[in-house]
Amino acid sequence: MALIDLRAQTTRRDAVSQLQHLQTFELELKFSAGIWFFSPPNSRFHAKYADEVDIERRLEIAAGLKDYGLAALEAHYPNEINDENLDLWRRFSADTGIRLLTVIPLLFWDEHFEWGSLSNPLPDKRSLAIERAKQAFAMNNRLDTDFAVVWPGIDGYENPMGVDFAAMRDRFTDGLAEAMDAQPGVRVAFEPKPYEPRGHILFGTTAEGVLLGRDVEARLQAPENRKLLHEGHALCCMNPEIGHVLMGYEDLAYAYSWPLSEGRLAHVHCNSQPLGNYDQDLNVGAVSPEQLEAMLYTLKMYGYTGYFGIDVNPERMPVDVALKISMDAIRAANDRINNLDHESILYAHAHPDRARGWLEAHLIRARAPQSARLAPWDKPRRA
DSSP states (O other): OOOOOOGGGGOOOOHHHHHHHHHHOOOOOOEEEEGGGGSOOOOSSSOOSSOOOOHHHHHHHHHTTGGGTEEEEEEEETTTSOTTTHHHHHHHHHHHOOEEEEEEEOOSSSGGGTTOSTTOSSHHHHHHHHHHHHHHHHHHHHHTOSBEEEOOTTOEESOOTTOOHHHHHHHHHHHHHHHHHHSTTOOEEEOOOSSSSSSEETTOSHHHHHHHHHHHHHHOOOHHHHHHHHTTOOSEEEOOBHHHHHHTTOOHHHHHHHHHHTTOBOOEEEOBOOSSSSOOOBOTTSSOHHHHHHHHHHHHHHTOOSOEEEOOOOTTSOHHHHHHHHHHHHHHHHHHHHTSOHHHHHHHHHOGGGOTTHHHHHHHHHHSOTTOOOOOOOOOOOO
16 A cells, blocks of 8 residues: 655745745645445435435446546445455446545444444454454555545444543554554544534544544554654544534634644545534535635645545435536635735735735635626735
């Protein structure tokens, strides 16, 4: 498994080099999608609005999106990808050029994970979760993916009375480190979520995900892993999802800056979400497009070079339509940020006393249609 070098994300630039970077660096819009939402999911509240779609048909739909920009797929092990259908996935990639980006250990669905997966207090159930992670990491190694997403959806609690939180976190951290040491060189992309399905999920915020990465890496013992860490590579990285970040009332740009500043942003999951609320997985750009723009600008500032993963739940439209809308939303937002006055933006942040209101006025004009009759706005006043 070739390790993607994320160390450039940690680069700190002065004003001159940051301006040069913003004027010359552009995000490469490579899109991936989770194969899980190509078939209608189960719901607590209503029947499925469409028939279930098998893996073969899902891959056919994905193949039809290649020319629109879909470059990679993401899948869970063992329900979506496994030893029995591995040849199907390999033929699909060979025929279409759409690669498999990540194999995700399914650590939240099975009934034996009722009390958690890697944090489970029952030793036999926890061992099953660790073995599941090891098997998924091994498949990532075999298929030369970029990372293995880990989402602790079932690891958490509802009643806080008497919970040994430190012990719960240690069990999860130790289990993840054990699985990573069993497959040295496999990078993890951890995905926080504050709640749902558990009332509170472990490591639910972006900052907690950063802390988890540090703690896991401190526990790694395999020589290859220690060597990579010594060279400055992060191995327990992150895959923040827009919806999950907003469920926790975090600001997107600020939240994503944390893993970026440590060279830990392996991937991003994109959708849109009302602040707080349940996890809606709306199409990208449907809610708060200004948050999307600010997030993309932060990715641009730190030199993000990874994929843009689409993770939506298109209950009331065909999945290919939802994916096209979401890819177009990212493209449009990226065009808007590339055309901003980067020099004046940096000046306004360095000299807020001389640029009162300028950034808001500039963004209003950048978002306005060409036909809008807005008066020109001068650049911020230089000393």
